[in-house]
Amino acid sequence: MATPLAPARPAVAGGTPREREVIAAFSEVTTEAITATRLEDLLALVGQKLCDLLGVSRCSVYLRQDDGRFRGGAGWCGEAGNISAAVQAQEAGIPGDAFSREVIRSAAPVLISDVPNDPRPHRRTMEHWGVRAMLGVPLVFDGEVIGLVFVDNVAQEHTYTDDDVSLAELFGRLAALFIRQALQASRLAAQAEELDRQKRTLEYLADVHARLTGAVLEGADIRAVVGLLSDLAGAPVALLDEDLAVLTWTAPAPLRSGPPVLGDRARERPVLRAALAELSAARPSTVLEPSSALGLGRRHVVCRLIVEGRPSGYLTVVEAGRALGDLDTKLAERGATVLALQVLSERRQIEAEGQARDDFLSDLLHSHRDVAHLARRGVPFGIDLTEPHVLVRIAVDGGEGHLHASVARRLVVADLAARLGTDEAPATTLPGAVVVLVRLGDGAGVSHPDEVRAHIAAVADAVLPRVHVRGGVVSAVCREPEDFPRAHRELREVEELARSFGWSRRVVTLDELGLFRVVVASGRVREAVRFADELVRPVREHDGADGALLATWRAFLAAEARVQRAAADLGVHENTVRYRLGRIREITGKDPASLDTLLAARAAFQILELAGWFRDAG
Template identity: 85%
Template sequence: MGGLAVARPDPDSGPREREVIAAFADITTEAITATRLEDLLALVGQKLCHLLGVGRCSVYMRQDDGRFRGAAGWCGDDGNISAAVQAQEAGIPGDAFSREVIRSGAPVLISDVRNDPRPHRRTMEHWGVRAMLGVPLVFDGDVIGLIFVDNVAREHEYTDDEVALGELFGGLAALVVRQALQAARLAAQAEELDRQKRMLEFLADVHAKLTGAVLEGADIRAVVELLSDLAGAPVALLDEDFAVMTWTAPSALRAGPPSVGERARDRPALRTALADLSAARPSTVLEPSSLTGLGRRHVVCRLIVEGRPSGYLAVVEAGRALGDLDTKLAERGATVLALQVLSERRQIEAEGQARDDFLSDLLNNHRDVTQLARRGLPFGVDLTEPHVLVRLTVESGEGHPHASVARRLVVSDLALRLGTDEPPATTLPGAVVVLVRLGSATPDEVRAHVAAVADALVLRVRIRGGVVSAVCRGPEEFPRAHRELREIEELARSFGWSRRVVTVDELGLFRVVVSSGRVKEAVRFADELVRPVRDHDGADGALLPTWRAFLAAEARVQRAAADLGVHENTVRYRLGRIREITGKDPAALDTLLIARVAFQILELAGWFREAP
């Protein structure tokens, strides 16, 4: 049988119409008292089953996208089957039966499902349907829902009267269902408004607590701890390189540090997700994934300070699922933390400016020495104790960090290696100058620490080289020491030193050459002394290394032989060859002095690195 649109029953069917009206008395009561739309729809389907004498129904409702999704169901044998029906959809490809009911807006009967091509074959077989009646819920000319009834794997012959009753029932049911839908929407809107109101109240309270804490002097770590308490979850603050600056978690959770920081360094998918964050899109939810390497959901917010990215705030799922409220909380927290970062940065800059002014006066002899000694005390600098100056030449400009950032990284790393508080430092064009109190350390030990800093920061700050001054024991000695550092830095630039760190003391007599301003002449002199030996050196190239080892051993043949790993007679033979080539006795005092300076000049000038 096809799509059968049937007229209202004749007057003889009056008693059946009264049954419909009686059924709707129960439905109306349910519509008034029911708290769930699903229960009302299941009752509507159940009443239609009773009217038609069948044992099963399923109800589908039209969604905003026009699709008809399962909403409720009832079966005489199994009771409520809504969960199973809600997994279904009507009108899908292959379901011409449902589409005909929707298109016609009238009941459609299939008397022999197994031999009718219209119904969805797999669905009919799954439910064991033999005959089925589809009844539309029509309101104001639109089909808002569908009711399907059948007799659970048993035959049932639907009469014209029953089809007409179904149509009548569907029209009345549509009115009730429409009202219930409207009521459900209004209730949902009211609930959403109430939820938003409670969320706004909560966020206002969060904002008040966070700003109150900042106004009372809370530092960044204290703000992160407060955020963790409010969220009931671990919270971490990360810098631009995803290093964890500080983190905390409620003690009851026993959570470890967040993994997003270390994962972001080597997970392209994670870095890409975080790269999309901006002032316009301040937060994202990172789901657990093998691509990101995260085992838990993270809400991550971008910190924007003065229009520039300045790190990340992460809230980590632990103990409960994160939701929209956590995202709003994180965004509020990130805003307050950005302001706190800006405040602390301003304070550091102010203190740094005062310290820069002090160091500038100290290095340039712009103040009375007594006044300078007094001004250093607030910065933890006692100029009566031995200090050295460290001058590092750093790359600047596009592609390199700002000078203040380079200074902060250098000072922080150097303090960690020295085991002291961060030393005073200042930035000059192309350089960072650090004032280091020696304590029990020596200039050579400071040089080793500075070289380690240069190596550690090579990927973040390009340090071309550095010089450690002679020991200064009074304010009046610093201007001369710094002037000497500048001269050696200029020399290093002309010689092309690459990331070398030296002490002024190790330059020895070469300092006299530097101060004389006759460096080129000194290099030419040294080259004239040493080049004949290199030109006459044998295939093993042993003469120059032997001469250098002899000088380093302070003209002691036995020690030089041990350093070279050869016999003493071998050293004596090679020294004889050097005497023949140069016409100078390598063991003579004047030759020792001249050769020592010559080798130092050539080494600093990179002469030996160029040798074949």
């Protein structure tokens, strides 16, 4: 049963001996309140002194939190010593704990002499601690209960007198004063510590920003910036593209076991995709915890790179060797910002260099500058005009439904560079065409226009799924700056003529066109086509279904009038070739082996091939 409590009596200078004991006890509490570095130690001392005054062996102290709940703060026991850890795991005033609620509501001591038979205490807690009789004392400051102190004898009965209760109430009011001051000091210390931590964080991040921007200003590229971030974080750092593939990465030497690759299965997990989809300029980072749902074995700090308002990949810091914290997230966000600016800068630089190179090629092709100036301008682009080069003009379809010419150019030069094993060749885009400047000689991968033609034909086939290539022309070798404008005019004339004939993806060299180049230069193309048709048509009309006569005539021309070689190319006997050439002589009235007929026939077949005559016949 609860024991009636006498009103508290204030402590005065000439009070009772027990009141003077309270004052003496608080001399030690005062010293602790001034010198203690931890609030927990002060609370444990307050509880211990109250136990000494009341002649009991155990106490527990609870403090009111900002949310109104009373959480365990400290505890002491005569047999076990400091029991604060066990008390801090508990809470007073929870459902089923009417005892604590009564102390809080009344703001006065409450005594329960027979705990096992009283319904107010929390049953399981009392049984756990073996409580027989307990006194609950409120810590009251300025009319508000800021804490609770509970005292008892471990597993023993104890009788509390009215004087004990009054003494405990007096002690509680004095203790509340010290504890309130200690709480304020603790909060101020925590605020000061937080301010100091924030100051150190800001100083650290300012230093990080200065080091990152300084490195960029000194010329560091993206890979170097990623390396610097890894050194600052002391952890692996990777730059990923939009598909989460690693673009570049680095890690401190002891942690460099391999790139932090996200497997294909992890990339496709909806949970991971959903987490990354939430990233934006307003929420630039997230922490991905290790989980089977995400497919991650380690914690990742992931930051979104935003370049010109568009997503442009991710920066990730991977946990290794130590736990990642808030500072790592801020470091990653600063790094992502600098990297985004670096990506934008490199893009602008590439675009500027590309534009400058396009301007140089345009001037070279159209002879807008003097020779010496052009030669000097080519040096920064790795173009030595004293070395042999050829121009390649590749006709491509543009307009609706087709890739932009600049995209076609990138595909063409990238594929050609891969085939030649060299850097990408200078190129420019013109309406309906891509013009590429290809160097010949050692280290260039090609040494003759015919080799260039073969590679360009392969490039045209490779890019065909994305670029509709109509055909290509390779110029003669250019050895002086003055050669390029003339070569470009010839390429343009041949390409325009081929387009009018419906050229079908053939790639030729100007050298192989032979006399046809003269025809093109004369401007009498229609007459040339009519001449070629008149020369060849009689043979075509008398030829069999297999076209053997025309095939033999063309093979004979390609073999430079050698019967034996033509027979080998056709896979027939030499006499068969001689017989067919005799038939051609009978039909046309011209000797296929004579010089005049050889020259005329060669030009005729070139004209008709370009016009698609043989393609239509087939």
